[in-house]
Amino acid sequence: MNKSDSNNTNASSHNASNLDIRFLLICLSVQLLINLLILPFIWEENAGRARRKLRYISPEVIAQFAKDQVFLDTPEGQFSLNYRLMKPKMSTAKTKYPLVIFLHGAGSRGDDNRIPLGSLPTQLSRQVWREKYPCFVLVPQCPRKRWWGELEMVELLHAALEKTLKEYENIDRSRIYLIGLSMGGNGCWSFAAYKPEIFAGVAPFCGQADPATASLLTKTPFWVVHGDADNVIDVSFSRNMVEAIQKENGNIIYHELPGVGHNCWSEAFQEPSAMMEWMFQQKKKTAK
Numbered sequence: 001m002n003k004s005d006s007n008n009t010n011a012s013s014h015n016a017s018n019l020d021i022r023f024l025l026i027c028l029s030v031q032l033l034i035n036l037l038i039l040p041f042i043w044e045e046n047a048g049r050a051r052r053k054l055r056y057i058s059p060e061v062i063a064q065f066a067k068d069q070v071f072l073d074t075p076e077g078q079f080s081l082n083y084r085l086m087k088p089k090m091s092t093a094k095t096k097y098p099l100v101i102f103l104h105g106a107g108s109r110g111d112d113n114r115i116p117l118g119s120l121p122t123q124l125s126r127q128v129w130r131e132k133y134p135c136f137v138l139v140p141q142c143p144r145k146r147w148w149g150e151l152e153m154v155e156l157l158h159a160a161l162e163k164t165l166k167e168y169e170n171i172d173r174s175r176i177y178l179i180g181l182s183m184g185g186n187g188c189w190s191f192a193a194y195k196p197e198i199f200a201g202v203a204p205f206c207g208q209a210d211p212a213t214a215s216l217l218t219k220t221p222f223w224v225v226h227g228d229a230d231n232v233i234d235v236s237f238s239r240n241m242v243e244a245i246q247k248e249n250g251n252i253i254y255h256e257l258p259g260v261g262h263n264c265w266s267e268a269f270q271e272p273s274a275m276m277e278w279m280f281q282q283k284k285k286t287a288k
Contacts, residue, residue, distance in 0.1 A: 057117045064125045065139065067113055070160045074152060081156040082113040083140035085164060089130060098135040098175035098280065100124065101161065103184030109142045116141045120179060120269045128271065133280055136171055138164055148187025154194045157187070174200060174284040181205040181265045182233065189241065196220050201282035203275055205265040206230055208237040214244035221282050222252040223275050225268065227260030
């Protein structure tokens with residue numbers, strides 16, 4: 001082999017080696033791109049699966065709540081509200097029972113008429129609490145992109161309540177209770193201010209309120225709870241509202257939970273529940 005042939009062989013070997021490296025780099029780049037495109041879908045699917053698991057409502061719970069709907073005509077158009085109702089296991093048709101209205105948080109908005117049955121409604125559907133706290137349970141569902149504190153939503157809540165009272169004469173109108181968490185806590189304050197004569201007791205958990213409405217709420221008993229480490233709805237909202245009602249000599253109990261974040265309702269919706277014990281002792285002197 002002469003020198004020229006040797007140089008050609010080395011060059012060919014070098015070029016082949018470069019091609020192999022370039023090919024390997026291309027393969028790695030394609031694989032990386034595929035991973036970057038696919039991983040978000042994998043993460044989202046995993047996150048969605050986790051959310052569905054957290055919000056799973058058992059068929060046994062759902063079966064105890066009948067579906068219903070109410071409509072409201074306004075100058076802006078017609079609005080509707082889905083809700084579910086659980087009836088007590090009545091001993092006699094003449095026995096009167098309290099009504100608990102539960103307002104869910106923003107994460108349960110939608111139109112499935114099922115997700116809001118978690119937390120307190122699920123607990124109230126269990127045999128122990130059905131016997132301990134026999135009552136009607138009204139669970140409305142706020143539509144997406146709406147908020148319980150909006151006037152139309154408060155009017156729809158009132159319409160659902162009025163419809164339920166007409167359909168069930170054995171609801172004790174002197175024992176209508178309102179309980180809500182987060183956005184539902186906002187709704188408690190708004191609904192109670194809209195119709196303060198209705199409620200025998202109201203329990204807003206980590207909600208926002210307008211202190212200017214405090215004078216409307218002096219005759220309504222309140223059980224208010226907020227965690228001082230809440231980074232979703234600042235504890236100052238409850239503090240300011242409680243202070244405003246206290247200045248009006250209102251009837252209010254306030255529990256501020258040290259080191260607790262947004263999920264301040266967990267203990268109250270479990271056995272034993274000081275909030276539920278207090279709530280079921282409340283009764284209006286004059287039924288409206």
